[in-house]
Amino acid sequence: MMSRILQSDFLKLKRKGIWFLVILGPVGVISLQAVNYGLRYDYLVNGNSDVWAGLLSQIRGFVAITLLLGIAILSSLTANLEHQTNAWKQILTLPISRWSVFTAKFTLNAFMLLISCILLVLGTIILGLILGFGTGFPTLDILKVSFYPFFAALPILALQLWLSVTLTNQGIPLAIGVFGAIFSAYSFTLPDWLIWKWPLLQNDWGEPIWNVVLGIVVGVLVYSISVLDFMRRDVK
Incomplete structure (x- = not known):
C-alpha cells in the first residue's frame, strides 16, 4: 500500500521544480568551492600536505546549513502538494492508514536528500580531479562528509515534516x-544535546559517529511521535 502512495507522490513532483532543488544544493556547495579554489588556489594548496583533506574541510563548512535549508524547503513543498488542493481530507478518507501516508512523505523526503548526498560525493570527486589533486x-x-550530516539531521527532518503536514x-x-539552519551554523560552542548542532558533526567526544548514532535514534523517536500525532489529528 505504501508503495502506491510513494508512486503517487513521485508523480505529483512532476513539473513542480522540486528535483531542481535536490540538485541545486550539492551543485551550489561544489560551485562555491570551485570559485573559492579558483580565487585562492595557491593559498589553499601550497604548503598543504593533504590537499584532499583541505578540500573536504572547506566543503564541510557548507554542508550542514545547505542540508537543513533543503530539509525545510523540501518538507514544505511536498506537504504543500496536498495543502494547495485541499486534498488532505480526501486522502485520509481513503482505505489507507495514516501511518502509511506520513511514512511515505518521510521516505520521499529522505530519498531526495540521499540523492543530494550522492551528488555531493560525485561533485567532490570531480572537483578534486579538476583541481589536479590526483586519483587517490x-x-x-x-x-562521511556527504552522508553523516544527513543521518545526524534525521530528527530535524521528522520535525520539519510534521510541522509542514499539520x-x-x-x-x-x-x-x-x-x-x-542559521542557528546551526553558529552552534559550535553550544551544548551537544541540541539537535541543530548534530549535522555539524561536532561534539565533546571528538567523534562524529556519535552525532550519527544520536541522529538515527532520536530521529526514530521524533518520527514515531510525529506519526502518533498525525494519526490522531484532524489535518485541514
Whole structure:
C-alpha cells in the first residue's frame, strides 16, 4: 500500500521544480568551492600536505546549513502538494492508514536528500580531479562528509515534516527551518544535546559517529511521535 502512495507522490513532483532543488544544493556547495579554489588556489594548496583533506574541510563548512535549508524547503513543498488542493481530507478518507501516508512523505523526503548526498560525493570527486589533486581521493572521508550530516539531521527532518503536514500556513515551518539552519551554523560552542548542532558533526567526544548514532535514534523517536500525532489529528 505504501508503495502506491510513494508512486503517487513521485508523480505529483512532476513539473513542480522540486528535483531542481535536490540538485541545486550539492551543485551550489561544489560551485562555491570551485570559485573559492579558483580565487585562492595557491593559498589553499601550497604548503598543504593533504590537499584532499583541505578540500573536504572547506566543503564541510557548507554542508550542514545547505542540508537543513533543503530539509525545510523540501518538507514544505511536498506537504504543500496536498495543502494547495485541499486534498488532505480526501486522502485520509481513503482505505489507507495514516501511518502509511506520513511514512511515505518521510521516505520521499529522505530519498531526495540521499540523492543530494550522492551528488555531493560525485561533485567532490570531480572537483578534486579538476583541481589536479590526483586519483587517490579518500573515499571513506568523502562519504562521511556527504552522508553523516544527513543521518545526524534525521530528527530535524521528522520535525520539519510534521510541522509542514499539520500546519496549513507553510510560512511557519519554513521560518522555523530557516532559523534552525542559521542557528546551526553558529552552534559550535553550544551544548551537544541540541539537535541543530548534530549535522555539524561536532561534539565533546571528538567523534562524529556519535552525532550519527544520536541522529538515527532520536530521529526514530521524533518520527514515531510525529506519526502518533498525525494519526490522531484532524489535518485541514
